[in-house]
């Protein structure tokens with residue numbers, strides 16, 4: 001199978017100052033409001049943050065999966081393999097979707113057509129992008145079902161979606177997404193609807209297939225346990241902005257932003273809170289000035305309430321945070337000691 005590999009080391013995916021807004025009757029929803037991050041080849045990046053922080057809209061913005069109107073990328077750029085995709089038209093985007101970029105969503109039901117067998121749907125995904133005979137496509141579909149861990153794949157290939165359990169259905173969806181050998185797999189809460197055992201089986205599976213296929217993964221989740229299990233790097237979102245990003249070890253052991261710390265304190269065995277962060281996320285129609293987290297931040301000062309979200313500062317190599325306390329003229333020591341070393345973050349590497 002041919003695969004274009006860029007000779008340079010540019011990231012596979014570059015999100016650059018992306019703003020995705022929705023025009024609604026009540027006003028402009030600033031779902032994603034100026035975020036930047038990259039995904040390298042073969043790497044797994046997790047987007048985390050509470051509900052409504054803009055994770056799904058970010059992942060949908062890559063190939064503009066949202067309806068437009070009301071959704072629109074009003075500023076910024078998305079580059080895939082060195083090329084801007086923000087300027088592409090719908091038909092060009094369609095050939096990328098389910099081609100070089102595969103998607104898996106929370107609910108496998110929505111991704112499968114009840115009147116076609118698993119095999120027919122995988123074959124269709126293969127046919128869309130590869131010129132193979134129908135016998136070859138069917139063989140490949142069986143092989144994929146086998147690789148995603150469906151027992152007796154050669155018979156199951158002819159089963160309809162309703163004949164699979166929830167966990168098996170999600171495996172079929174993953175097989176469909178992998179059918180085109182994507183360079184990037186975008187998975188939005190792929191295991192949230194499944195029970196814990198199936199969840200970890202599917203995460204293991206993604207990791208194995210990633211190594212095998214040299215694929216990059218952008219995983220959206222609000223589950224920090226999942227992040228610890230699978231991420232190389234983490235992007236922490238809040239109110240349409242990036243609060244912090246860095247390697248999973250660094251973020252879990254020495255979080256820099258008060259929001260990241262508050263999120264981590266909700267994890268069992270960390271901090272004393274173990275309960276949701278008090279207060280509510282910002283209103284995307286009318287976000288607060290200054291740092292978007294300031295109304296809930298125990299360290300917020302008058303300066304944090306003013307102006308714009310502070311620019312991201314690189315605090316350690318590859319670890320950036322958008323918090324005023326790290327800007328020159330401020331003292332990050334006032335935030336206290338945040339080290340979780342030895343706390344058993346459970347991060348993979």
Ligand SMILES: Nc1ncnc2c1ncn2[C@@H]1O[C@H](COP(=O)(O)OP(=O)(O)OP(=O)(O)O)[C@@H](O)[C@H]1O
Pocket residue numbers: 022024029030031032049050051052053054055056057058066070071222284
């Ligand atoms: N089609 C739409 N029209 C209007 N607002 C929208 C639309 N889609 C998303 N939004 C808004 O954009 C914001 C970000 O939503 P998004 O779904 O990206 O959050 P999320 O971080 O994925 O949350 P969750 O963890 O609940 O999935 C929310 O305030 C949401 O209500």
Ligand code: NI
Pocket residue numbers: 055056057188220
């Ligand atoms: Ni979401």
